[in-house]
Amino acid sequence: MHQRTPSHSYRIPVSAPPPQPSHLHLGGTASTNPPAAATPAPRPRKRHTSDDDPLLGMDALGSGGGARSSSSSHDAAGWITSRLGGRPALKRWMLIALGVSASYALLHAATSTSPSASTTTTTTTLGVASWWSGKTKGGRDPDQDDLDDWLQPPRVDRTALEKLRLLEIHYGADEDDEEGEEAGQGGTGAALVAGDEADSARLERGGGGGGDGGTRVKGNENGRAAAGAPGQLLAATDAPPLVAEIPEFVKPDPLAPPAPERIPADILDRRVCGAVDGDSCRFLVPAWLGEQETKAQQHLYQLGLLALALNRTLVLPNVAKSRLGTCYKNPFSFYYSPTSLSDLGIPTISQEEFIDWTMRRDASPSAQVVTMGNAKSDYSLGAIEIDSAADPSLVPSKPTRNLCLRAPRTRLDFSGHSPLAIYPPEGYHKSEAGRLGFGEKVITTLRSRKVVSKSSRLSGSTQAKAAAPPPDVLAFNYELRFPILSPAVSSAFAAPTLPEPLPFSHFSYADVWNSLGEQLVDRLAPFVAIHWRTETLLPANLAPCGQSLINKLLELKRQYPSLRNVYLATDYPIESLDPTLGPASQPGEEAVAHSGTFAKVVTPQHHTAMRRFLRDFKKRAKGQLRLTTFAREQAELAAEADSVLPPALAQRLVELTTPLLRRPASSDSKARSLALAEPVTASEAILSLAKVDSGLYGILDKLVAMRAELFVTGVPGVGSSTVGACAKLSSFTNQLIAAREDRIAAGEEGLWNTVEHFALSGK
Template sequence: MAKLKLDFSQNKLFENQKTRKTSFLICFFLLLWYIISFFYYEQEELLPAKNEENNTESLIAIPITLPPANTTVNTINDTDNNKNPLQELNKKYCGRSICKFLFVYTHGEQETKANLHFRSFSQLAEKLNRIMILANVGLSRIGSCENFPFDFYYNTNLLQKEFPNIIFKSEEEFIFWLKERDQIKKIMNSKDNEVIPPLSILHSDIKRFGRTPLKTIYKDARPNFNKNRCLLKFEPLMKLTDSNNSQVRYTKMDIGRNDLNTVKSRTEFSKLLVNVLTTDEEILLVNSYIGRPLFPEIMPVIPYNDYILNEAQKIKDKLSSSYIGIHWRLERSEPKLLPKCVQGLIETLNIIMKKEGIKNIYLATDYPLLSSRSQSSTFRQITQYHHDAIRTLNETFKINTWVSLGGLEQIRKDGKHDKEFIGPGIQGILDKLVCMNSNYFISGPKGCSRFVSSFTKAIAEERSNMINLENNHDLLNIIDRWEL
């Protein structure tokens, strides 16, 4: 009986071992089949079809319209380890795997010179193969401190035609790129430290004023965050004071006093400029004040937005398409001379109106028209002499201005642009366009006005082009100065 029990136990143990061995073999073969099948199909997916083996994806560097800055950022899918998420973002945004920007966030001077500055830096963007950021505009300036997008003043489609090889992006689109890059960085760096590095930035002050050196000097500089208040809107996405967010190198360039005076000197200077600013940093931030073109070729004026051109045409039509344009910039005038100045202007107007048969007068001025503040940010000391001179002129003739003729009325009524019209602003562009198309154009002599004015010069140059190149017979002169 004991032996029977023992034999029964041994048989049971043998059967259990046989069952486990069979199960193990079944599992092993099933696992082996799964691995072979997975590898086979995965290889089929990864290998290109025969007719696609030699295909390569070409990247086209053209502007890409993106959602505004307040658009919800897409969730980044990082499950595909074969793709670099940052490179994919850059391809989507810039048309290439690395984005490099030129962001001139301050253009010194008011609109006429700022317009020239922007064109020069667009030429630099092309030489450096960088995307040019369209800084905001407002109060007759171009800069990140202003409140309105670039196309509030300018026609970006025509700008693109003038610079076909440059990708332009608005400040909002730049913020969009910063947001997505920041999201990618947070996701990737949470798994492995420094997979996506901080923003790499070169910040440079490029200036030509004050104690200008004989020759251009370019050197390292100390950080000065007080000057960078226009960049605060980009925090925390781009924070210059946080090395974990932005690794910044600071430089400054003091342009030599004669280095921008001639075509030859600008040719040599532009080579130096391109050389020192050819760098690997993603973002080139520039705080500029130059006053002259940077390159030998001076590009045409940035075209203004169509609605401003339409406003200028409306004013011209209201003046019966026949009028004398006056630019009287009272800043830098000698107040005690103003009684003689206004009499000289009145005599000149009488002569022109009698000789040419013109009855209408349009006045572009920095004298206050909507408030007690002047139409120029640099004209602050308005005296009784100024008030008396304008009153005398207005009592002698019917003087038309952009205000009296209802210029930009729709924008003035919306309440969003009130600050734009009290002081320098978009109305300066309108004045410029109206004076360019006047039948006769005059401006003030020394002592009566700011004689050296880039605004007056721009009007005269455009009138010269219209007469000489376009053979415009409606324009009777380029510019005259009235006498005391």
């Protein structure tokens, strides 16, 4: 049966929760220290002796009164005749009716409490400074805080009760009492009323006696049924459960591979990550990264340093559309060299190998979602949030964001740990000391036994939670934009046997794209490559910047007479204005930008400025320079692919694109086999690159520009400002400049400059 513990969320800082009546418990025993202000439950009218009342005697003895059952019927008949007959009978019946009516009214008032009050979640908060220093805001010892947290009377989370009610539909709400009792003792929706203090509660709720002197109300629906219909508890529990939702039927995939053979955890962990002495593999999964491919490389490196400091292995995420994350279809090696991070000293495993580990391991690996978000104004000193009311497999602040790590994709078990969110202090990024200081606190937080204990959802005592092991897998939702770790900081926390990792350098791209880029460079040389990113530029700057760019190109032509081609890489869809630069948009379709973060529909000012640029370029260049783009070179190369491409490169392109372009319309295995039996040609493969993955255009633009004899880009604005700028400050451009500097430093011939700039002044 699914086990749940009370909902406790830890945030920055709030007052202690108000006390609640102590007779309600979430999977525990009755409280021995009720609040002084609580009103004691009314007790039944006291009888003179239990022998005079056979029903009271049965309640006291429970199931142990079998020895006296032979004479009880005669005594009961005598008691009924003497007590409920005669002249005082009417008065006694009126008192009984009055008592039942009062009890019903009290129960009705108790169950009609405002929803806002009943759904309040118990919240405790610790600031970053106080949390990491080991003291709370009031100066109390953290251990005492833990004790106070668990001694506070629990609050009933009604949303959790509703979830439990839905769970009971699938896990047997109408099963026998023995199975239901096990569920009730561990579930949030169980209420235990124990001892002599529960006598009147049993009468009011309609429950019978017996057992250990306690009545368990299972789930929220049964509890309301018992309270609303005295004497009908048995009928309510025997009734079929209310069907709130019909489970969806998932049709088995006939093409799905058979389930892999399960392997004992210790054997598989030793094979996958070298775990010994009973240790298990520990992984850090970059499930979602907040920026596009170029900056995502830096974020992945930061998570690699964090994994090293936590003694975990980094999982290399999948890729697609210039993004990195676990939901994408192509493996990491589709974009990059698979050794990009291990060459920097960071242990890694592919996402495919990681998923295979989760599927083959006999014991499901435990997992926890960790969010690292941007600073919040409410948390000026930063914050750590543990949300025990949220779905453990989702990002609490973004429940619609899918991390693609739940079943049936993996066998990760998120149920044992609440999601964890870490927010940096305001202004942490303004200095290197602030960034690295925050990074150290992140490491100590994720290594803290207190955080593991607080986030544990395992049933049991505080001591049991404190002994709970950390999750096997940390799945990161990473939204930070600035680096917080250095190799030195990471190495200080890492195992002493591991060498200090190397500083960040951009990842090497896959061999197939390097080879294709070299083919394009050979066709264009000698040429000048331009990266002109117009995103967020003032529209008024576009036209004068275009004139300045033409001036710069003519100046370079005079300086290098052999210069022939101008390769333009821009986020504006310039092919829509000049069909010779590549395939234009379909009739009736709006122009689509080349950048995923560019405006969804380009503005009229962009069209006007780019039309003027193309017109003036043709007029002033006078045929001395040829303007081209990747789309134009792609079409020309595809026309000659069978004769000019090296056989190994052509074969690799065919292997990458055939499964996507020859995908059958039906799931029939025969149709699939026939489709794959007819591979695409090399020409089709080159023309289909955008269909395979639109992010390949940006990668190939980089590979061409970093090998060009000359490179030109616009002058960026100061900071985030674009006033007076001809380009946006871009990590894409910075990567190109760094790559060209490295090539020149290595003595590579053929590069005539590192970078030239064009500006509004025309220089």
